[in-house]
Amino acid sequence: MAGEAKPEKQAGKGKRKLLLLLPMLLVAVGAGLWFSGIVPKMLRGEDSAYAGHAPPAARPPVFFDMPDIVANLSVAGRRPSYIKLRSKLELARAEDAAPLQAAMPRLLDLFTTYLRELRPEELRGSSGTQRLREELIARANLVAPPARVTDILFTELLLQ
Known part of the structure; x- marks a missing residue:
């Protein structure tokens, strides 16, 4: 019986690691996509309200x-x-x-x-x-x- 409890503990540790690593991986991928400019481009899109609008003109100093x-x-x-x-x-x-x-x-x-x-x-x-x-x-x-x-x-x- 003692031999059977050991694999269950190891299986539990693997699931725990997976539950900790998965959110970290998702955050890292999301940050990479955001800072590379892919997500902002997707959010703006060609059909969005931003398309065709020029940025406001800067005032001269x-x-x-x-x-x-x-x-x-x-x-x-x-x-x-x-x-x-x-x-x-x-x-x-x-x-x-x-x-x-x-x-x-x-x-x-x-x-x-x-x-x-x-x-x-x-x-x-x-x-x-x-x-x-x-x-x-x-x-x-x-x-x-x-x-x-x-x-x-x-x-x-x-x-x-």
Whole structure:
């Protein structure tokens, strides 16, 4: 009797493995078909509502020129260090330029105050420039809430 129980346990393990592997195999095949583009093409099809429709036209970018900003950086006990920043703000819509122009004194104050807190070491390399970009975008979006700044482009960034 002990010999008969052993094959049943092995048969049960095989079924259990099959029940675990089958869903994993189906997910892997489905993911492969999806990421290869086969499933999205099948879903769109030639007869679907997507056929014949062009994607919406992309809006041309809207740029807003910022005045030059010169600020002294935070240095302790050393020769003074300065930054000169010339930039353009990329706006989500052309209508966002008017609120930004109206809030320009506040925007310049926020930018200058932030720049004065920085140390020259924080601006070194591309990661320093990227952090500066993110901080300035966040401050620009605080100034005129209906307006939305999507990016800031540095046309001149000098450290002395």
